[in-house]
Amino acid sequence: MRTLLAALLGAVAIFVxxxxxxMFTPLGEAGLDYLPKEDAVSAALTSSIGAAPGMYxxxxxxxxxxxxxxxxxxxxxx
Numbered sequence: 001m002r003t004l005l006a007a008l009l010g011a012v013a014i015f016v017x018x019x020x021x022x023m024f025t026p027l028g029e030a031g032l033d034y035l036p037k038e039d040a041v042s043a044a045l046t047s048s049i050g051a052a053p054g055m056y057x058x059x060x061x062x063x064x065x066x067x068x069x070x071x072x073x074x075x076x077x078x
Contacts, residue, residue, distance in 0.1 A: 022028040035041055049056065057063075061075040 061078070063072060063075055067075075
């Protein structure tokens, strides 16, 4: 029972801490923003990719689908 109560109190403490840091610091807004000239970027991507669905990585650092695992590790560690 003590373990359950400790886990519950810990969860509440973490929830409160994350809520405070999200609401009262700029961390809640970090990393996300609107893309300026979205239409131009979207048109350029559509003309390059077409209608192929998927997730794309950009920039690739020169990697391709045929890059070896060693090449991938080297690029990601640079």
